[in-house]
Amino acid sequence: MSKYKVCKRLIIALVAALPFAIGAQSSDINKNQLPEIGVVASDTLTIEKELLVGKAIMRQLRGQAPIIHDPVLNEYIQDLGNKLVIESDNAKFPFTFFTLNNPTINAFAFFGGHIGIHSGLITQADTESELASVFAHEIAHVTQRHLARSSQAQKRSAPLQIASLIGGILLAMANPEAGIAAISAGNAGAAQSRINYTRSMEQEADNIGISMLARAGFDPKGAPAFFGKLAVQARGRSNELAFLQTHPIPENRISETRARASTYGDRRIAPSLNFQLAKARIIARYEGNAQRNINYFAYQLQNQNYVLREAAMYGLALSYFDAESYASANQLLSELLANDNENLFYLDALTDVLIAQDTPDKAIELLKPIWQLKPKNKVLSLNLANAMIKNQDFAPAIQILRDILLVEPEHYLSYSLLVDAYRGTGQKREMYKANAEIYGLVLAYPQAIDELNFAYNETGEDFLEKQRIKARIEQFRSQMISLERL
Numbered sequence: 001m002s003k004y005k006v007c008k009r010l011i012i013a014l015v016a017a018l019p020f021a022i023g024a025q026s027s028d029i030n031k032n033q034l035p036e037i038g039v040v041a042s043d044t045l046t047i048e049k050e051l052l053v054g055k056a057i058m059r060q061l062r063g064q065a066p067i068i069h070d071p072v073l074n075e076y077i078q079d080l081g082n083k084l085v086i087e088s089d090n091a092k093f094p095f096t097f098f099t100l101n102n103p104t105i106n107a108f109a110f111f112g113g114h115i116g117i118h119s120g121l122i123t124q125a126d127t128e129s130e131l132a133s134v135f136a137h138e139i140a141h142v143t144q145r146h147l148a149r150s151s152q153a154q155k156r157s158a159p160l161q162i163a164s165l166i167g168g169i170l171l172a173m174a175n176p177e178a179g180i181a182a183i184s185a186g187n188a189g190a191a192q193s194r195i196n197y198t199r200s201m202e203q204e205a206d207n208i209g210i211s212m213l214a215r216a217g218f219d220p221k222g223a224p225a226f227f228g229k230l231a232v233q234a235r236g237r238s239n240e241l242a243f244l245q246t247h248p249i250p251e252n253r254i255s256e257t258r259a260r261a262s263t264y265g266d267r268r269i270a271p272s273l274n275f276q277l278a279k280a281r282i283i284a285r286y287e288g289n290a291q292r293n294i295n296y297f298a299y300q301l302q303n304q305n306y307v308l309r310e311a312a313m314y315g316l317a318l319s320y321f322d323a324e325s326y327a328s329a330n331q332l333l334s335e336l337l338a339n340d341n342e343n344l345f346y347l348d349a350l351t352d353v354l355i356a357q358d359t360p361d362k363a364i365e366l367l368k369p370i371w372q373l374k375p376k377n378k379v380l381s382l383n384l385a386n387a388m389i390k391n392q393d394f395a396p397a398i399q400i401l402r403d404i405l406l407v408e409p410e411h412y413l414s415y416s417l418l419v420d421a422y423r424g425t426g427q428k429r430e431m432y433k434a435n436a437e438i439y440g441l442v443l444a445y446p447q448a449i450d451e452l453n454f455a456y457n458e459t460g461e462d463f464l465e466k467q468r469i470k471a472r473i474e475q476f477r478s479q480m481i482s483l484e485r486l
Contacts, residue, residue, distance in 0.1 A: 051093055054112020056443070056483055058096065061116070062412060063442030066101040068119065068286070069413045071379045072348045073099055076278045077135075080128070081115065084136050087215035088208075090143040097135070101286050105230065109138040119282045126229075128275035129213065129222030136209035136216075137223070144204055206253070210260050219267045224258035276308045277345040280315030290323035310336060314345060321353055329353045342370055344379045351383040355390050363387035378404060378411075385417055394425045412441055429458035429465075436472070445480045449473050 061067060068074075074097075081097040095113040102118040109115045115138045125131040206223070214220045231254060284293050297316035299305065306312040317332035333350040340346065347367060354363040364387045371380040381400050388397035398421045404414045415438045422431035432455035439448035452473050459465045 047093070051112045052482070054110060054114050057110055058112075058114050059441055059443045063444060068099045068101050069416075070099070070281075070285075071382045071413065072345055073278060073281060075344060075377075075379050076274055077117065079274075080132060081135050081139070083216045084132060084139055084212050087212050088139055088143050095139065095142070103287060107134045107138050109141045113142050115139065115142065119286055122275075122279055123282050123287070124229075125226065125275075125279075127219070127222060127225075127269075128272040129219040129269060130226040130229075131222075131275065132216070132218045133209065133213055133220075133223035133226050136212040137205050139212065140205040140208040144208065202253075203256075206257055207260060210257060210264075214264045217269075219269050220261035220264045221258070221267075222261075224254055224261055227254045227257060271307050273308055273310060274345070276311035277314055277343075280311045281318060281345065284315045284318035284322065290319055293319035294323060310340075314349070317353075318349055321349065321356070324356075326353050326357050330357070344377075348379055348383055351387055355387060360387045360390035364391060364393070375403075376407075378408075382413060382417065385414075385421075389417065389421050389424060392424060394421050397421050398425075410441055412438065415441070429455045432458065433469070433472075436476075440476060440479070443483070445476045448476050452476070 077097045077099060081095055085095050093113045095115060097115050097117070099122075100116055100118050103120040103123070104118050105120045105124050106118040107116065107121055115135065117134070121134060122131060125134075210220045210223050213222060280297070283296070287293075288296070294316065297312050297319055300312040301309070301316065313332050313336055317329045317336070320326070320329035320332070330350070330353050333346055333353060336346045337343065337350065347370070351363045351367060354360065354366070364384065367380060367384045367387065371377070371384050374380055381404055385397040385400040388394070388400075398418065401414045401418045401421065404411055405418075408414075415434050418434045419431055419438070422428075422434060432451045436448040436451035436455065439445070439451060452469050456466060456469045459469065
């Protein structure tokens with residue numbers, strides 16, 4: 001038996017024990033009434049502890065999974081997710097959406113409102129409603145506290161034991177050998193004993209998700225359309241669809257979601273430009289190679305084989321950039337911006353082109369007027385800070401990045417840019433401190449403490465700064481202990 005087959009079997013066995021695993025559905029569902037399972041699981045896992053566990057898992061994933069730290073894609077999927085969360089019930093905390101660089105189709109939810117998707121989910125969806133249907137399903141799992149309730153049903157008192165299964169499954173999809181090691185450290189017992197309970201959860205997530213889709217202004221038929229597409233693709237190619245390994249889709253589930261969606265009537269929704277741009281961005285930047293992508297998008301434009309022409313032009317521009325044909329990329333992006341001068345996808349890409357052409361000052365000139373109108377926008381702020389760093393305007397870049405971190409203390413990309421800025425200014429102490437925070441964000445506490453010790457050695461006679469660094473070291477040590485106690 002190959003390692004891949006062993007991995008696949010372990011994944012299938014383990015996901016049956018998780019709330020977002022999908023079992024066969026009952027055909028006796030009343031499509032006008034949601035199942036009454038309830039959302040209370042606080043006797044097993046409080047909201048506060050769920051947040052702590054979710055935060056710990058997210059930090060683990062940053063260090064082990066191929067998370068895409070792309071400000072434009074992050075902004076898009078966060079905005080899309082927020083549109084659905086607003087229409088959800090029982091949202092106890094802010095949600096965090098993120099993308100893994102993986103061409104397979106998959107999505108997953110875990111403690112504390114964290115929802116991850118594979119990049120392939122975006123590229124394989126035909127409409128934004130199809131993509132949103134998967135988001136809505138995962139949001140429902142979180143708002144209904146399925147993972148906590150599943151833990152309660154099994155009388156588990158250690159949620160990180162379940163978290164280790166999630167981490168192992170995710171790693172197995174991204175890296176089978178690493179995943180096997182992670183899974184073997186967890187406890188896969190009693191998986192089948194939970195399957196009846198997870199069937200009810202999946203029915204609940206489907207029904208709540210479709211209702212959420214409708215209230216948020218999407219087409220509820222996006223859910224059965226996407227499930228149907230996966231079922232067709234699965235025939236003879238199931239190994240290529242990671243989503244089907246964790247979310248089996250029997251035929252009766254498709255018919256049930258189709259019946260529920262039909263109760264909302266027909267909806268005519270225009271194609272989403274941002275969805276098509278996100279799709280083109282993933283193809284151009286994270287799939288294939290430059291020449292293949294140039295041919296792909298050029299063919300679309302020549303034969304008018306696209307949903308929106310702007311998305312094909314954008315994809316071609318990114319492909320030219322990847323091929324270092326900066327003048328061609330600049331021409332296309334300038335044409336797009338002429339008709340949509342505040343589009344974040346275009347501004348981000350043109351910033352990269354201008355920096356590559358050794359003209360970061362032009363990027364600053366492009367971004368600054370728009371940023372001054374929208375100083376809280378992370379895409380504009382990060383691109384402007386990056387252009388300023390390349391232009392050796394370190395002080396304003398540092399201020400922009402610190403402002404982002406005041407609002408979002410765990411923003412990984414901001415810390416990465418901050419390290420570059422401090423290195424450029426020769427501020428070693430601040431560079432070590434920023435590096436320490438990056439290590440902390442991936443649970444590498446010993447390395448974080450080492451960086452702070454380097455920073456301490458750069459403080460000279462600054463007594464107050466020495467005390468601050470000592471305090472932060474103690475905080476990291478305390479976090480290590482808290483993690484062990486979860």
